[in-house]
Amino acid sequence: MSKALHTHEMRRPARRILSLSRRAARPRTGHAPASALWQAVPMALVFLTFFVVPLAVTVMVSFWEFTQYSIEPAFTFRNYMDVFDGCLSALPDLCTTLATYLSTLKFAFLVWLCTLLVGFTVAYFLAFHVRTLPVQVAFFLLCTIPFWTSVVIRMIAWIPLLGRNGLVNGALIEMGAIDEPLEWLLYSDFTVVLALTHLYVLFMVVPIFNSMMRIDRALVEAAVDSGARGWQVLTNVVVPLSRPGILIGSIFVITIVMGDFLTVGIMGGQQIASIGKSIQTQIQYLQFPIAAANAVVLLLGVLLAISLLLRLVDIRREL
Amino acid sequence: MSGPEDVELVSVTKKYGDVTAVDAISLKVAAGQYCCFLGPSGCGKTSTLRMIAGHESISDGDVLIGHRRVSDTPPARRGTAMMFQSYALFPHLDIAENVAFSLKMQGVGRVERRRRAAELLELVSMTDFAERKPAQLSGGQQQRVALARALMMRPSVLLLDEPLSALDPFLRIRMRGELRRIQRELGISFIHVTHSQEEAMALSDLAVVMKDGHIVQSGRPREIFNRPATAFVARFMGGHNVLREGGRLITLRADALELSRATADGRPAKVREVEYRGQQVMVSLSTEAGEEMSALLPERRFYDAPFTPGEAVSVAWRAEDVHELSAEV
Numbered sequence: 026m027s028k029a030l031h032t033h034e035m036r037r038p039a040r041r042i043l044s045l046s047r048r049a050a051r052p053r054t055g056h057a058p059a060s061a062l063w064q065a066v067p068m069a070l071v072f073l074t075f076f077v078v079p080l081a082v083t084v085m086v087s088f089w090e091f092t093q094y095s096i097e098p099a100f101t102f103r104n105y106m107d108v109f110d111g112c113l114s115a116l117p118d119l120c121t122t123l124a125t126y127l128s129t130l131k132f133a134f135l136v137w138l139c140t141l142l143v144g145f146t147v148a149y150f151l152a153f154h155v156r157t158l159p160v161q162v163a164f165f166l167l168c169t170i171p172f173w174t175s176v177v178i179r180m181i182a183w184i185p186l187l188g189r190n191g192l193v194n195g196a197l198i199e200m201g202a203i204d205e206p207l208e209w210l211l212y213s214d215f216t217v218v219l220a221l222t223h224l225y226v227l228f229m230v231v232p233i234f235n236s237m238m239r240i241d242r243a244l245v246e247a248a249v250d251s252g253a254r255g256w257q258v259l260t261n262v263v264v265p266l267s268r269p270g271i272l273i274g275s276i277f278v279i280t281i282v283m284g285d286f287l288t289v290g291i292m293g294g295q296q297i298a299s300i301g302k303s304i305q306t307q308i309q310y311l312q313f314p315i316a317a318a319n320a321v322v323l324l325l326g327v328l329l330a331i332s333l334l335l336r337l338v339d340i341r342r343e344l
Numbered sequence: 345m346s347g348p349e350d351v352e353l354v355s356v357t358k359k360y361g362d363v364t365a366v367d368a369i370s371l372k373v374a375a376g377q378y379c380c381f382l383g384p385s386g387c388g389k390t391s392t393l394r395m396i397a398g399h400e401s402i403s404d405g406d407v408l409i410g411h412r413r414v415s416d417t418p419p420a421r422r423g424t425a426m427m428f429q430s431y432a433l434f435p436h437l438d439i440a441e442n443v444a445f446s447l448k449m450q451g452v453g454r455v456e457r458r459r460r461a462a463e464l465l466e467l468v469s470m471t472d473f474a475e476r477k478p479a480q481l482s483g484g485q486q487q488r489v490a491l492a493r494a495l496m497m498r499p500s501v502l503l504l505d506e507p508l509s510a511l512d513p514f515l516r517i518r519m520r521g522e523l524r525r526i527q528r529e530l531g532i533s534f535i536h537v538t539h540s541q542e543e544a545m546a547l548s549d550l551a552v553v554m555k556d557g558h559i560v561q562s563g564r565p566r567e568i569f570n571r572p573a574t575a576f577v578a579r580f581m582g583g584h585n586v587l588r589e590g591g592r593l594i595t596l597r598a599d600a601l602e603l604s605r606a607t608a609d610g611r612p613a614k615v616r617e618v619e620y621r622g623q624q625v626m627v628s629l630s631t632e633a634g635e636e637m638s639a640l641l642p643e644r645r646f647y648d649a650p651f652t653p654g655e656a657v658s659v660a661w662r663a664e665d666v667h668e669l670s671a672e673v
Binding site: 241243244246247248249250251252253254257261262265266 | 397449496
């Protein structure tokens with residue numbers, strides 16, 4: 026499952042280096058000079074060692090055979106069949122695998138929506154309402170402070186806030202808004218979405234902010250001059266021109282959430298299924314081939330989602 | 345509001361913190377005039393334009409357009425439209441949609457928008473480019489589009505912020521003629537900010553020379569060129585010699601000077617430099633009193649008896665060419 030993460034975090038810088046060297050070389054020769062290729066070697070090595078090789082091994086193992094006590098090199102599709110075991114016959118009901126995928130997709134969508142709304146708002150505030158650079162930097166640092174602590178601590182910190190006798194329930198009862206503590210505040214879909222949004226919203230803020238800072242302020246004035254009201258400036262100028270940032274942020278958030286099992290596990294009270302969780306369980310039982318097959322399916326799913334997003338914007342041109 | 349309207353500034357002031365960018369200027373631009381704000385960078389001309397447009401708040405004073413006080417009116421309702429220095433075309437929209445942006449904001453449908461955009465693209469000879477994106481256009485073409493977009497607002501006053509400064513010299517002269525033509529055709533007021541005195545002289549009915557947030561002189565360009573109020577104006581307009589004569593400050597047009605060999609009467613001087621300029625030759629001189637002067641001589645007459653650097657000459661002028669400047673610099 027962590028493969029899905031690596032795919033995008035590592036491929037992007039590598040691609041960027043290649044495309045830059047190509048762009049620089051084009052006017053002169055039409056081919057990348059040898060020196061440019063040599064400069065790409067260190068990154069290519071890192072990329073090979075930490076991404077291509079592990080991925081190749083995972084794909085390879087996904088075709089191996091396994092029994093209770095052994096794993097044998099082979100070329101069989103049995104693992105893939107096992108992943109979707111009984112899915113055809115169970116239709117129209119969803120088998121466990123498909124239901125898990127659906128649940129994961131649901132979280133990916135909800136978290137994407139929440140991080141997008143919050144992230145866009147924060148980025149907009151930073152880019153358009155904070156006027157001086159020092160204040161911008163200060164606010165930005167403020168946004169990163171939660172990242173100085175570990176993911177687990179940031180998640181656990183929600184528990185005293187949201188629990189049955191937590192701060193939120195306590196305050197609501199005190200105010201007389203509710204009589205019984207709200208059960209869905211902790212260990213529920215709501216908590217999972219809340220925690221994931223909290224954890225990953227910055228991945229949305231940074232690229233959107235970056236896109237917004239490149240918007241020529243004269244464009245906003247030109248829109249106002251043409252009679253655009255506040256929200257019209259937003260929908261006709263700011264949002265379209267922030268699209269590359271929105272897209273990059275979306276890719277980050279979707280890939281991370283699709284592969285997440287820790288947050289869904291902890292914040293869902295170990296009651297909510299996720300693909301990441303099922304892969305982890307299979308690894309615990311040393312069923313590496315079927316875990317690998319599951320990871321490959323997840324990777325393909327994520328790649329599909331990303332390629333659909335890429336259809337919307339040509340990232341290479343926008344960077 | 346498409347008819348031409350007067351623009352009046354009533355002691356308009358702009359302060360940025362403690363810095364006064366524009367200091368209580370008053371001016372009236374009559375309807376249908378081509379007005380140029382002229383001055384070195386930092387003189388407050390762009391701030392003034394932006395205050396008329398409504399993109400800059402007015403610290404003190406008032407802007408009136410056609411007798412309406414517009415100081416607190418949003419930009420789009422002032423009857424002004426602005427052409428930005430960088431053109432500020434929307435990179436994600438094609439040319440027709442750029443031109444029709446204000447219609448889209450009013451909720452006009454796509455077909456009607458593109459039809460009206462086509463009309464204006466015709467006016468600026470850009471019909472063939474309607475489908476392109478701004479990045480695919482040259483600077484001159486982008487400028488025409490920016491002009492068309494501004495005209496879509498049917499302004500009674502068009503505001504232009506250094507519209508020609510990003511163009512190469514040939515294109516600049518051509519666009520200059522075109523701006524003048526369009527202004528005449530539409531009959532609306534243009535207020536144009538520039539740092540080029542040549543541009544201001546070529547275009548304007550009313551030239552306004554600014555310095556340090558003040559208007560130093562305003563009037564017809566010919567009047568300003570021939571009767572500059574101060575030494576600053578004389579130097580900024582160029583082609584002038586500012587001299588001190590008998591306790592008063594005078595200016596002499598460089599092309600009013602007569603040079604002759606040292607024998608004749610006049611002010612003795614030495615030729616420092618000779619610069620060929622096509623129709624004219626510029627001769628730089630230093631007088632015995634240490635003053636620097638320059639004389640513009642018609643090319644043919646110069647080459648009848650050319651002067652060379654180092655030569656001693658005498659400089660003479662007719663009394664009626666002397667123009668006295670006011671004391672302030």
